[in-house]
């Protein structure tokens with residue numbers, strides 16, 4: 310006699326057509342749990358857990374921070390928090406006479422803004 314591993318009900322034998330062969334399977338009348346005799350009940354399949362590598366993530370952030378630290382700073386007032394130091398870098402704008410826009414990022418609140426001069 311077999312019992313449902315989920316709810317403990319007695320499994321009832323039922324005819325089941327599995328491919329070409331008709332076989333008897335044991336079915337739980339309560340929740341439909343099916344067990345094929347002779348086969349071990351398989352644990353429920355769990356989707357593959359994608360593990361993010363935390364150390365890798367930290368390394369990436371560290372790199373980004375390092376990149377920022379190497380940027381030159383200028384004395385300019387942050388329009389957001391009033392801090393007077395900001396990182397500065399230039400971005401080439403395509404198609405507009407090769408002019409470059411100066412970007413600034415506040416060292417305190419990381420607010421990024423452009424300098425119009």
Ligand SMILES: [Zn+2]
Nearest residue numbers: 313316337340
């Ligand atoms: Zn059951």
Ligand SMILES: [Zn+2]
Nearest residue numbers: 387390415418
């Ligand atoms: Zn700021």
